[in-house]
C-alpha cells in the first residue's frame with residue numbers, strides 16, 4: 001500500500017484531500033481501512049467525471065434518426081414460436097443456460113432496510129423476492145432435468161446480508177453449489193455543486209453501487225464468467241430482483257435469442273407496450289443502425305406522443321429490464337480486443353479491455369460528515385450526485401439485437417416504491433390478475449368486482465404452474481374461489 005504522504009499528494013492533485021481531514025482522529029485500523037478504500041478508487045478519472053457529470057447536467061446522446069425498434073409480436077404472427085421454444089428447451093436440457101439476477105441496488109425508493117431480495121414478494125404466502133425467483137429456477141430444473149446455476153450480483157453494501165439470507169434459508173431450496181453471490185463495483189458519491197467526494201463517516205468515503213451496467217464487468221472480475229465457461233453455460237437469463245412475476249427462465253425467449261436469423265445471440269430484450277405516453281420506462285428504438293434503449297427522460301417529448309394510423313403510440317416498446325445475454329458477448333466486452341475509443345466512458349481513453357458504458361447521473365439525498373464541523377448531516381433535499389451505468393447501454397455494442405413483446409400482466413409487477421405505482425400493492429394486484437386469468441383458462445370461476453378486478457388475492461407459484469396449461473395437471477385446482485379469499489397455489 002502507498003504511504004499516507006503519497007495518497008495525500010494524489011488526492012490533492014485531484015482536489016479531494018479533504019477525505020483525509022479526520023485521518024489523525026482514526027484508530028490504526030480505521031486509518032488502514034480509509035487508505036485502502038481511497039486506493040480502490042480510480043482517482044485519475046475523478047476530475048473528468050466531476051467536470052462532465054457533477055458540475056453540469058450532461059445531455060445524453062440521442063441519435064437524430066430514431067425510429068421504433070422492430071419487435072417480435074406476442075401474438076406469434078410472422079415468426080415461429082414453437083420453433084423458438086424447441087431451441088430454448090434443448091439449450092435448457094443441455095445445461096447451456098444460467099440465471100442471473102442483479103440485486104445490488106439500494107432500494108431507496110422502497111425505503112426497506114436490507115437487500116430487496118429479502119422483501120416480501122408473493123401476494124399471499126409472503127415469500128421473499130429471492131424465493132419467488134428461486135422457485136422458477138427449481139421448476140425449470142425439474143422440467144428440463146438439468147442444473148441451472150444462479151448468479152446473484154450484490155453490492156458491498158448488501159453482500160453480507162444477502163449471503164446470510166441464503167445461508168439461513170437453505171439456499172431457497174437450490175443446491176448451494178449452484179448459487180453464487182458476487183459483488184459489483186462502487187463509485188464515489190459526489191457533493192452536488194462542489195464536486196467534492198463525500199465522507200459517509202470520518203473514516204469512510206461515501207460510495208454508491210456502480211449501476212446494473214456494472215454487472216458486465218463484475219461477472220468477469222468475480223470469476224462468475226469463468227465458472228459459467230467451466231459448466232458449459234452459453235446464455236445468461238438476466239432479471240432484476242424487484243419483479244416477482246418475472247419468467248426467470250423462458251424457453252421461447254432463450255430460443256429466439258439463440259437461433260433467430262436477425263439475432264447475433266449477444267444481447268436480446270423483452271418489452272411491454274407502454275401503458276401511456278408519459279410512462280417512465282425506457283423505450284426500444286433504432287438509431288445510428290443499432291437497437292438501443294432511450295430513457296424516458298431523454299426521449300424527445302414529441303416522439304413519445306407520436307401515434308400511428310391506428311392511434312397507438314409509435315414508440316411503444318417499453319423496457320422491462322429482462323434480457324438474455326450471450327456469455328461470449330460479455331467475454332468480448334471484457335477482452336483486450338475491446339479498446340475504448342471515445343471519451344464518454346468510464347475508463348481512461350484508449351485503455352484496452354475496458355468497454356465503455358456511459359454514466360447516468362442521479363441526484364440523491366446522501367447523509368455525510370460535514371468537513372468543517374465533523375458532524376453528521378442528514379440532508380432534507382438532494383445534495384449528492386450518484387453516477388451509475390445501465391446494462392441496456394450495452395445493447396448497441398451487440399451486432400444484431402432482437403426485442404420480444406410480452407404481456408405486462410404476465411411478467412411485469414415490479415416493486416420500486418413504498419406506495420402508488422410499482423408498489424407492493426400494485427404488485428399484489430397484478431399477481432392476482434394473472435392468477436385469475438390462468439384459473440379462468442382452467443375453468444375456475446373467479447369473483448370480479450364491477451370494475452373487472454378480481455375480488456380476492458391470488459398467487460400461483462411456478463412450482464405449481466409455469467404456464468396456464470400446467471394447472472390442468474397440477475392436482476391443486478380449487479373447486480371455487482369466493483369473494484375475499486386469499487389463495488396461494
Ligand code: UTP
Nearest residue numbers: 102103104105106107108109209211212240241
Ligand atoms: P433500480 O434502478 O430500481 O434501483 O434497480 P434500486 O437501487 O434497486 O432502487 P432505488 O432507485 O434506490 O429506489 C433495478 C435493478 O437493478 C439492480 C437492483 O437491485 C434492481 O434489481 N441494481 C441497481 C444493481 O444490481 N446495482 C445497482 O447499482 C443498481
